[in-house]
Amino acid sequence: MQDPSFEVIVVGGGVAGLGVAWELAQRGRRVRVLEGRHVGAGATWAAAGMLAPSAEIGFEELDLYALGRESLARWPVFARRLEAASGRSVGYRDDGTLVVADDRDSLRALRRLFDFQTDHGVPVEWLSGEEAVDLEPMLSPRLPAAIVAPGDHQVDNRAVLRALHRAALASGVDVREETPVSRIVPGADRPEVVLADGTTLDARAVVLAAGAWSASLGGLDPAPPVRGVKGQALALRLDPDRGLDLRHVVRGPDAYLVPKADGRLVVGATSEDGVPDTRVTGGGVFRLLEGAVAVVPGVEEMEFVETWAAHRPASRDHAPLLGQSAHPGVFYATGHYRHGVLLAPVTAEEVAAAVDRTLAGAPETAPVLAPFAPLRFPS
Numbered sequence: 001m002q003d004p005s006f007e008v009i010v011v012g013g014g015v016a017g018l019g020v021a022w023e024l025a026q027r028g029r030r031v032r033v034l035e036g037r038h039v040g041a042g043a044t045w046a047a048a049g050m051l052a053p054s055a056e057i058g059f060e061e062l063d064l065y066a067l068g069r070e071s072l073a074r075w076p077v078f079a080r081r082l083e084a085a086s087g088r089s090v091g092y093r094d095d096g097t098l099v100v101a102d103d104r105d106s107l108r109a110l111r112r113l114f115d116f117q118t119d120h121g122v123p124v125e126w127l128s129g130e131e132a133v134d135l136e137p138m139l140s141p142r143l144p145a146a147i148v149a150p151g152d153h154q155v156d157n158r159a160v161l162r163a164l165h166r167a168a169l170a171s172g173v174d175v176r177e178e179t180p181v182s183r184i185v186p187g188a189d190r191p192e193v194v195l196a197d198g199t200t201l202d203a204r205a206v207v208l209a210a211g212a213w214s215a216s217l218g219g220l221d222p223a224p225p226v227r228g229v230k231g232q233a234l235a236l237r238l239d240p241d242r243g244l245d246l247r248h249v250v251r252g253p254d255a256y257l258v259p260k261a262d263g264r265l266v267v268g269a270t271s272e273d274g275v276p277d278t279r280v281t282g283g284g285v286f287r288l289l290e291g292a293v294a295v296v297p298g299v300e301e302m303e304f305v306e307t308w309a310a311h312r313p314a315s316r317d318h319a320p321l322l323g324q325s326a327h328p329g330v331f332y333a334t335g336h337y338r339h340g341v342l343l344a345p346v347t348a349e350e351v352a353a354a355v356d357r358t359l360a361g362a363p364e365t366a367p368v369l370a371p372f373a374p375l376r377f378p379s
């Protein structure tokens with residue numbers, strides 16, 4: 001695999017790595033992706049595919065909200081390009097998102113969220129419980145109120161992954177699965193990547209996109225401050241013929257429900273910090289179903305399809321690390337935490353642009369990436 005014709009090595013074949021690789025190939029760069037297991041082995045396959053910066057806005061996270069809005073605005077064109085390049089649908093849906101309360105405490109929290117959203121110009125609307133049921137008849141008639149975020153959309157994340165894989169291959173990216181990397185050795189001239197089998201590869205730039213595993217690779221000191229936060233999720237079967245159908249993404253206080261074009265209803269997700277395994281537990285499934293039934297009682301009638309768990313790559317401040325790292329020749333596209341699917345277009349386009357400009361001898365960081373520079377973390 002020692003092949004000087006590759007200019008960039010990307011470590012990790014999730015949405016971040018494949019996205020950056022595909023964009024770099026569009027710019028004429030020769031790219032190799034090294035994926036330790038198989039495409040879809042990480043968080044991207046396990047996600048719910050929500051593109052929901054408005055519903056998920058965090059009180060201390062206005063930069064992240066701006067990045068999410070920017071990425072959401074790019075999604076329709078990104079999806080069309082990806083579908084054209086891969087010949088596959090990515091299941092983009094623009095039905096909007098409902099955030100609902102189900103008791104007095106969650107109603108207070110919903111009101112606080114709405115006040116914060118409107119103070120910051122987030123495009124949302126307050127609905128009474130009745131108005132919410134008019135919009136989404138499967139909602140519980142007992143819900144006191146809801147916020148509708150019409151601009152928060154969704155994609156089928158598994159379809160996105162398959163499309164990115166195919167588009168990357170079609171544009172000449174060399175995607176190597178079952179090729180774990182054990183170490184990245186920085187170097188401004190030609191950084192090196194050492195594989196688990198001892199093989200050493202070099203390139204003009206390396207992009208670290210290994211998701212929740214990003215801190216476990218050797219050679220980078222300091223390592224990126226990224227840890228895994230376990231999330232369990234499950235899927236049920238919608239059945240429109242029996243009146244079991246949802247159009248909107250519904251976010252309740254204890255679970256969210258995401259209807260997919262293939263007829264699944266994804267229910268997520270637990271958030272378990274410091275839990276290294278990916279076991280699906282009775283307690284996890286119980287709490288998700290309980291949270292789902294509280295807001296959409298018809299869930300009780302739906303066929304059970306599957307469960308899964310994976311780790312979200314969370315940085316110390318829960319915002320992504322994007323662009324040139326402290327290590328010469330090494331770029332980061334990691335730490336996307338709960339938003340890696342939402343942030344796919346901006347990550348792919350802007351990290352690829354940063355690498356491309358550096359290789360062209362004119363390094364420059366796009367203003368949109370500035371708050372997310374890996375260098376914001378002291379060692």
Ligand SMILES: Cc1cc2nc3c(=O)[nH]c(=O)nc-3n(C[C@H](O)[C@H](O)[C@H](O)COP(=O)(O)OP(=O)(O)OC[C@H]3O[C@@H](n4cnc5c(N)ncnc54)[C@H](O)[C@@H]3O)c2cc1C
Binds near residue numbers: 011046179217268340
């Ligand atoms: C339950 C759940 C629900 C979610 N819902 C949403 C959502 O609705 N919307 C949203 O925007 N985000 C969501 N997320 C978050 C989103 O999934 C992640 O932010 C995103 O997928 C991260 O993508 P990634 O490419 O960085 O990582 P991953 O998809 O994890 O990919 C990393 C890849 O790197 C590979 N790798 C690891 N170590 C090595 C190594 N040493 N050598 C080579 N390869 C290696 C892995 O095998 C893996 O394939 C959710 C996450 C979870 C767990």
